[in-house]
Amino acid sequence: MVARVSADVTACIGSGQCVLAAPDVFDQDDDGTVTVLDHEPPDDFLASVRSAAQRCPVRAITVDSRSEAPERPYRN
Amino acid sequence: VSTDPGTEYPNGATDDLPYLPVGVEGLFDPPLELARWRNETPLHRIRMAGPESHPGWVVLGHRVAREVLGDPRFEKVFTRDGGIVLPAAGPQAHRGRSGAGEDDAARERHGTHEGDRCLAAAVSELDELSRSGDPIFWNAPEHTRLRGQLAKFFSVRRIRELRPDVNAIVSSVAARVEEEGDPIDWVESVAVRVPLQTICRFVGLTDPSALLANTQDLFATETSGFTVTAEQLERLFVEAESAVRRASSSSDNLIGNLLRESNLTEREIVGVAMAIAQTGFHTTVHLLASAFFALLADRSRWVRLCNEPSLILPAIEELMRFLTISRQSAHVRRAVEDVEVAGVQIKKGDWVHVSLPAANRDPERFPNPDELDLDRDASGHVLFGFGARQCLGQNLVRVELDVLLNEMTRRFPTLRLAVPPDEVPLSKGAHILFAPRTLMVSW
Numbered sequence: 177m178v179a180r181v182s183a184d185v186t187a188c189i190g191s192g193q194c195v196l197a198a199p200d201v202f203d204q205d206d207d208g209t210v211t212v213l214d215h216e217p218p219d220d221f222l223a224s225v226r227s228a229a230q231r232c233p234v235r236a237i238t239v240d241s242r243s244e245a246p247e248r249p250y251r252n
Numbered sequence: 253v254s255t256d257p258g259t260e261y262p263n264g265a266t267d268d269l270p271y272l273p274v275g276v277e278g279l280f281d282p283p284l285e286l287a288r289w290r291n292e293t294p295l296h297r298i299r300m301a302g303p304e305s306h307p308g309w310v311v312l313g314h315r316v317a318r319e320v321l322g323d324p325r326f327e328k329v330f331t332r333d334g335g336i337v338l339p340a341a342g343p344q345a346h347r348g349r350s351g352a353g354e355d356d357a358a359r360e361r362h363g364t365h366e367g368d369r370c371l372a373a374a375v376s377e378l379d380e381l382s383r384s385g386d387p388i389f390w391n392a393p394e395h396t397r398l399r400g401q402l403a404k405f406f407s408v409r410r411i412r413e414l415r416p417d418v419n420a421i422v423s424s425v426a427a428r429v430e431e432e433g434d435p436i437d438w439v440e441s442v443a444v445r446v447p448l449q450t451i452c453r454f455v456g457l458t459d460p461s462a463l464l465a466n467t468q469d470l471f472a473t474e475t476s477g478f479t480v481t482a483e484q485l486e487r488l489f490v491e492a493e494s495a496v497r498r499a500s501s502s503s504d505n506l507i508g509n510l511l512r513e514s515n516l517t518e519r520e521i522v523g524v525a526m527a528i529a530q531t532g533f534h535t536t537v538h539l540l541a542s543a544f545f546a547l548l549a550d551r552s553r554w555v556r557l558c559n560e561p562s563l564i565l566p567a568i569e570e571l572m573r574f575l576t577i578s579r580q581s582a583h584v585r586r587a588v589e590d591v592e593v594a595g596v597q598i599k600k601g602d603w604v605h606v607s608l609p610a611a612n613r614d615p616e617r618f619p620n621p622d623e624l625d626l627d628r629d630a631s632g633h634v635l636f637g638f639g640a641r642q643c644l645g646q647n648l649v650r651v652e653l654d655v656l657l658n659e660m661t662r663r664f665p666t667l668r669l670a671v672p673p674d675e676v677p678l679s680k681g682a683h684i685l686f687a688p689r690t691l692m693v694s695w
Contacts, residue, residue: 191646
């Protein structure tokens, strides 16, 4: 199972909460906008990535946990 | 921007609705009614304060608080003169240790955030085209445009670059405290000095007295937790204007950055500098003072931080959650259309106050919420609000607290209150913006 991390740069307000929560996975560019450093972070980072998604004030971060083959059903 | 930000209210009468309960329970706690209400419902009907008091809602649950603050269908409400609307007031407003006299009640009913009202007036005088140079008074899309230009100067990396300066400020403040000796008022000598010097450095102001002439001015009034006199505002304006004039393209501060990297006019930059300096200073003083009060009220907490510095970062979040110094200011919203929230129908035009202290003490999100638990992961608290208006300066505050607690636990491991905790006087506006007025300590 791989967690796919994405961020909506148009929603981002640059609060940096994701960087505080998961500095190995998120950074801010020169405008303060989120950049995802690792779209498929190792499982060890999952808790902090979920914390980042939870802390984001504009809910710009999505963590999609699903099986690698897209035709298989989503796992909850 | 709404052309009329006034207080018209279309939906219903107040009848027998209660005012928002306010006051301080025990040493630090928000009113007990908030928890009682929250046990029944995440949204409770209240009678809003204001010149034409009318029905409204208070949001009590953590999840719903985030939902409302993050939903653009709720816009921020301002008074006609540009002030921030406070939800509470009225006969029930004054209880507990921060109780105030009847004389202040009428003034507070208008719910105007005095400092911000003055700021708005000064800035809009300056720029007749703009309703106000202070982004606090804007809604989308103007708010979004300006916020976007400011955000990059508050990124985690940019704020971390300021850390050596904060280190130097804290270190000199600590040295001065050692020199002055104990007992000493920690509010005046630490909680005020550190944010005052830090925000001046960050913004690019050189005269700290432009922000504060007398510490007790911060805590003397009830209206907003602090009041800025017209004179003080004029000094700040003059200082900000001259700071913008003397800034060069190499100036390593917010004013220099804005001149270089934004398309704001110089007039707008003066307004932004004033707004950031004011809001970044007053709120931080209250948080720092309250944090030391909470850590020292039960000294075992201070001792733990002295022995386990790695606890300082999570402890900062927990102190922010537990204290939630922003007890009612600035979080009144108005529904711009009919919205259903947590199964409740909010009508277009309804006013909704989000109670940050109630949300941060929601047991669904923070088990055993009335406990200050230094081992708790309190991230996700809403002290800084939520949504597109979440506090711009939150990362700066975190750095200040981090540096300060590391330095002071190292230098003053024997720090203790010089008076019993229940004799520590609170700010007159502590039910709005919580803080001790003085904090006498020894070591």
